[in-house]
Every structure is written in structure tokens, then in C-alpha cells.
Amino acid sequence: MNEIMLINMLGEIEPSLLQDDYMEKDMKRGFLSFLYRLFKKTASELEYNPLHLTISQDLNSVPEHFNCTEEIEIQEIHSDDSNKKSEETNTIGTFESLDDADDKNVLSISIFKKNIRTLIKIISGIVAAFILIIGIVIILLKRHKSGTKLYEKKIQIIY
Amino acid sequence: MKDEAIVSLIFEKNELGLLKLADKYEKLLIHIAAGILGSRSRDIEECVNDTYLKLWNHIERYDMDKASLKTYLKVIIRNTAINKLRDLSRREERELPDDISDIAKYYIDQSQSVEGQIFSKENIKQLNKVISSLGEKDKELVIRKYFYLQSSKEIAKATKMTVTAVDSRISRLRNKMKQEFAKEKESCYCMQKGAIYE
Numbered sequence: 001m002n003e004i005m006l007i008n009m010l011g012e013i014e015p016s017l018l019q020d021d022y023m024e025k026d027m028k029r030g031f032l033s034f035l036y037r038l039f040k041k042t043a044s045e046l047e048y049n050p051l052h053l054t055i056s057q058d059l060n061s062v063p064e065h066f067n068c069t070e071e072i073e074i075q076e077i078h079s080d081d082s083n084k085k086s087e088e089t090n091t092i093g094t095f096e097s098l099d100d101a102d103d104k105n106v107l108s109i110s111i112f113k114k115n116i117r118t119l120i121k122i123i124s125g126i127v128a129a130f131i132l133i134i135g136i137v138i139i140l141l142k143r144h145k146s147g148t149k150l151y152e153k154k155i156q157i158i159y
Numbered sequence: 160m161k162d163e164a165i166v167s168l169i170f171e172k173n174e175l176g177l178l179k180l181a182d183k184y185e186k187l188l189i190h191i192a193a194g195i196l197g198s199r200s201r202d203i204e205e206c207v208n209d210t211y212l213k214l215w216n217h218i219e220r221y222d223m224d225k226a227s228l229k230t231y232l233k234v235i236i237r238n239t240a241i242n243k244l245r246d247l248s249r250r251e252e253r254e255l256p257d258d259i260s261d262i263a264k265y266y267i268d269q270s271q272s273v274e275g276q277i278f279s280k281e282n283i284k285q286l287n288k289v290i291s292s293l294g295e296k297d298k299e300l301v302i303r304k305y306f307y308l309q310s311s312k313e314i315a316k317a318t319k320m321t322v323t324a325v326d327s328r329i330s331r332l333r334n335k336m337k338q339e340f341a342k343e344k345e346s347c348y349c350m351q352k353g354a355i356y357e
Contacts, residue, residue, distance in 0.1 A: 007308070009283060013287060018302070019227070
């Protein structure tokens with residue numbers, strides 16, 4: 001029984017032996033990996049966003065009749081940007097390997113750590129801002145309370 | 160919509176049944192066909208349409224007690240995709256897709272030379288027995304490799320094994336199946352012989 005014969009014979013296999021859900025599982029996994037890649041992409045875009053935004057704004061603001069020198073400059077900016085990106089991706093190491101078709105679904109530890117770090121930074125920022133706002137509110141309330149007390153006292157003196 | 164309702168609509172030759180069928184199973188069918196044919200969208204689309212047509216034309220052959228509609232569709236799309244793959248090997252220009260699995264490529268290369276191989280219903284029965292005797296993991300490997308024509312890489316990813324482990328396990332399984340198949344064949348032959356003598 002060679003492989004070709006096996007493939008041909010499996011075409012007539014009993015359907016009860018095929019009550020599997022391997023393909024459905026693969027599809028689900030594919031969807032999850034798509035979500036993961038989307039998340040990764042947005043995270044990386046967020047990282048590069050400041051520079052990217054300025055360039056795109058520059059490009060939008062370029063008049064229709066701009067000189068060739070300006071175009072070259074913009075291209076240089078772009079190439080610098082791409083170089084920076086490539087350098088950064090090289091330094092990150094396994095980050096770029098995630099983009100490869102081969103390792104689409106592999107969860108790289110370094111990127112995972114990086115995501116966690118950014119997440120922690122965001123959460124700590126929110127918490128700090130929250131604490132600050134609460135502190136300001138408390139201070140304001142206290143001042144307001146003492147103000148009313150003084151006012152009440154003044155009223156008492158009048159009486 | 161439930162499968163029974165879809166089947167009864169198709170049985171009545173109501174086109175709404177096909178629409179509902181497509182709504183429910185098209186993604187799965189595309190996924191299976193793409194696994195065999197690579198990313199050739201035209202071939203995949205043809206395959207899916209052929210599957211609908213086959214079901215439409217031969218709905219009376221469908222036995223709900225034997226298998227679910229999903230399984231039935233899986234078998235149809237798989238066989239249609241394999242036929243398409245065989246057609247690819249016959250084409251003179253041989254524009255083989257780049258992204259098909261190694262086993263599919265091997266099938267294209269070898270299918271012409273072994274086209275004359277015939278197998279009887281007895282052989283299929285024996286194979287059914289052999290496959291049902293396999294463990295769950297082994298069965299998954301065999302079905303993924305030889306039914307869905309997935310590459311070792313894809314199987315490794317899905318089963319959380321290494322590619323070399325998948326390859327070696329499949330090779331061992333093939334040998335085991337070969338032996339089991341030969342045993343089954345022998346016992347079948349002995350039984351037939353005994354029946355003749357009786």
C-alpha cells in the first residue's frame with residue numbers, strides 16, 4: 001500500500017470514521033492567530049506611529065506642484081524610516097520572525113514580554129492619573145468644607 | 160437552519176436550500192479545498208460549486224443515519240479537490256501551484272504512474288477496519304495527511320508536535336497499516352477459501 005493508493009482509497013472511506021472536527025479546529029485556530037496578528041500589527045503600528053504620522057502629514061501637506069528635490073527628501077525620510085524600522089526589528093530579534101509565513105502562529109516570548117510591558121505601562125499610567133484626579137478632588141472638597149465652616153462661623157458671630 | 164431542513168429543501172429542489180447550505184458550510188468547504196489546492200481561488204471556487212452541484216444532483220443518495228451533512232460535504236469536496244489535483248497533473252503546461260502541500264505535489268507527480276491501481280470494496284472494508292483500530296492521535300495524523308492532504312508542517316502546528324516527529328510517526332503508521340492491511344487481506348482470503356471448500 002503506497003501513499004497514492006492510500007489517498008485514493010481514503011476517498012471511499014466510511015463516513016462514520018470521518019466524524020472529526022480537525023478542520024473546524026484549524027479554522028478556529030486560524031481566526032485566533034489572525035486576531036493575534038492583528039493585535040501585534042496594531043501594537044507595532046502604535047510603536048512607530050509618531051514618526052509615521054509626521055511623514056504622512058508631511059506628504060499630505062505637500063503641494064501638487066512640489067519640486068523633485070522635495071520628493072527626493074520625502075523619499076529619503078521614508079527610507080530613513082524604513083531603515084529605522086528594519087534596525088529596530090533587527091534588534092528585537094524574534095519580532096520579525098513572527099511576520100514570516102513559516103512561524104505565523106508561533107508565540108514569540110520577546111514580543112509577548114514587550115506587549116506585557118506596554119500594557120503594564122498603560123495600566124500604571126491610568127492608575128496614576130486616577131489617583132491624581134482623586135487627590136485633587138479630595139483636596140478641593142476639603143478646602144470647600146473648611147470654607148463653609150468659616151462662613152458658618154462668621155454667620156454665628158453676626159448672630 | 161438545521162441540516163435536516165436544508166436537506167429537505169434541496170430534496171424539493173428549492174434553491175433556498177443551496178443558499179442556506181452555502182451560508183452554513185462555505186467557509187469550511189473553502190478551507191478544505193484550499194488545503195488541497197493551495198491558494199488558487201478559481202480552482203477552489205470551482206471545487207465548491209461542483210460540491211454544491213453534486214449534492215443537488217445526488218441528494219437522494221445522502222443517508223442521514225450514516226453521516227452528518229457536514230461529513231458528507233467534507234467527503235465530496237475532498238474528492239472533488241483531489242480530482243482537480245489530478246487534472247492539474249494531466250495539463251500539458253503543468254502550472255502547479257506553489258503553495259500546495261508536499262503530499263499534494265507528490266500526488267500530482269505520482270498519480271499518473273499509478274492510475275491503473277484498482278481496489279475493490281473488500282480493500283476499502285479492510286482499510287476501514289485498519290483505520291478504526293488506530294488510536295485517536297494516530298487516526299488524526301492519517302486523516303490529516305492522507306485525507307485532507309495537509310503538509311507535515313501544518314499537521315505539526317495543529318497537533319503541537321515537531322515536523323520530524325510527525326514525519327516519523329506517519330512513516331511508522333504507514334508501515335503498521337501496511338502490515339495490518341496484509342493481515343486483514345490474508346484472513347479475508349482464508350475465509351473466502353474456507354467458504355469455497357465448505
